[in-house]
Amino acid sequence: VVPTSTTIPPTTTTAAGGCAVPPRAKPDPNRPHYVLRVDVRPKEHRALGDVTVRFTPDVPVDRLVFRLWPNGPRGAASGAVLTASNVEVGAHPARAERPDPTTLVVPLGGMRPAGQQLEASMSWELALPRPNNDRVAQIGDAVRLGSFFPILAWEPGVGWSTDPPAPGFAEASTAPTADFDASVSVPAGLDVLASGVADANRTRWHVEAARDFALSVGHFRMAEAQAEGVRVTVGVDAAVTDSADAYASKIADKITVLTRLFGPFPWPVYTVAVTPQLSGGIEYPMHVMQGPNTIGRTTTHELAHQWFYALVGNNQGRDPWLDEGLATYAEGRGENSLPSILATAVPLDARGRVTQPMTYWSAHQPSYYRGVYVQGAQAVASLGPVDRVDCALRIYVAANAYRIARPADLVEAMAAVFADTTKLATFGVTSSP
Ligand SMILES: [Zn+2]
Structure with missing residues (x-):
């Protein structure tokens, strides 16, 4: 039995503290639905299962693109290998291509129109890597499974996201808001914590309107x-x-x-x-x-x-500052540490480049944290008093909930509160709303 207490919290439609926030955007009713089976076998150093996804593209497609993130450089370096087999589309066997280790392409044999539901399924197996400081890991009986199964790399309204994997302690994933019904089995005596609402045994997990599913075992x-x-x-x-x-x-x-x-x-x-x-x-x-x-x-x-x-999602490969910069600003507000974040010097090779993609930071690793996390917080904080910045971010969250936002969406929310957003240009943010 899956508990059904997953209604989305009510939103504020009235001005709160002088901040006029629009109603929170609703998730797409035609979002993908995944059925995911996960069998974790620590003694065999592997996890396996299958995944079925129903997906209705909102622009025409001639292929499905899944990402196999454990095969990126960090996972591969510690021995992680994710393989897919028995690929089917609409219950018919399908040929899959692997243009690079993290990408699985399933050609559809022609163009499919927007709005037509597709169903794909496959088996997957993940060789668990040696102990490591990352999102797919096994240390004794403890197992971390994040970005671990074949996932659709769809950006609604745009198409497939094929950004290269990030080599550092970061990821380049882009995934649409979806529903997940996952069943997770582990050896007796081990516990599971995961995304979603669990049944009493923590074996079935239901996710409503979120962009990924992850779990930890221990x-x-x-x-x-x-x-x-x-x-x-x-x-x-x-x-x-x-x-x-x-x-x-x-x-x-x-x-x-x-x-x-x-x-x-x-x-x-x-x-x-x-x-x-x-x-x-x-x-x-x-x-x-x-x-x-x-x-x-x-x-x-x-x-x-x-x-x-x-x-509020973002393309973590193209726009890493949108989630890391804003999470760092929120960390500063929640921990009362914003003054020290704002006083942190940004290195020269990062200054004015907050909007650079992960491919840039791959070549400037030592400046990544200060260039993206710190400078992203500094950019939004530069516009005015913190309570007004908070208000602009509340508007950004409401307007872009469940979506994949772009820098222009953040600038638009800032412009709803601040008459002058030209200061953002000194950080490299040039998108106009
Ligand atoms: Zn972060």
Whole structure:
């Protein structure tokens, strides 16, 4: 039985504190629907399953494009391999091409019109890599599975997103808001935390209107908390000494803070798994992976990604600053650390280049954090008082919820509050609304 308490929180249509926020945009009723089976076998160092997706393109297509992110340079370097087999389209066997390790192309044998539903399915198998500091990892019995299954790389209204993988501690994924029904099996004695609303055994997970599904497996000490109608569940793996209760109560506190700043938390649940050998955190919709001793600013930063990345999506390869810069601004507001973020010097090779894609930062790794995270926060904060910047971001969230936003969408929200947005140009933001 899948609980049905997944209605989208009500939105504010009246001006709040002098900030006129439009109603939050609704998810596309024709969004993709995934049925995903995940069988995690730590002793065999692998996970396997199958995926079926119903997808209705909104522009004509002659192919389906899935991304196999574990085959990117970081995953491959530690031994991760994701393979797909038994590919079918509309219940007929289909030929699949692999133009590069992270891309699976399924030709449709001709153009299919917009609005015609397609169904594709395949089996997948993931060789789990050696212990590593990343989103697909196995450390003992603890397993992190993020960006781990074949996922449609569709940008609504635009088409397939074929950005190259990011080599650093980052990702280049673009995925549309979708629904997921996942069944997860693990050996007896292991626990699962994942994206979505779970059944009592935590084996079936239902995701309504979110752009990805991720999970963590371990021997978890659990703690729960409630805030703003959101049920928070934290699991700390047996190999980590942190207090699950401390994380749960901090998260509940910050959900209240960020909800007041940027609007309601988008979903009814939020799970965080603290597992070994991870520095910082990795965000997915409704599920975040954190490493040991990350209860400080990392907890707030990853929570902020539920608004900036999970709810308002972006092409993380083309526009990494949209989610990282805004999550860093929100982290600064939630942790009262904005002054030190604004006082941080941005290196010369990053200054004025906040809008550069991951391909640029791949060649400027040492400047990536200050150039994208810090400078992105500085760009929006440069426009005026923080309460007005908060208001502009609340408008950005409401207007672009469930969508893949572009820099022009952020500029448009800023222009709704600030008469003069020309300061953004000094950071490299030149899109006009
Ligand atoms: Zn981040």
